[in-house]
Amino acid sequence: MDTPEKYHWKKSYSLVLIANALYILAFYLIMNFFA
Structure with missing residues (x-):
């Protein structure tokens, strides 16, 4: 019962x-886009 x-x-x-990871990547892309 412990394994499942x-x-x-x-x-x-x-x-x-x-x-x-996706959130960080999206944030990085948005910052670069608006930079």
């Missing part, structure tokens, strides 16, 4: 990291 929860947490954490 760990896998789910790891999957959610990966999604958060990907979303964070």
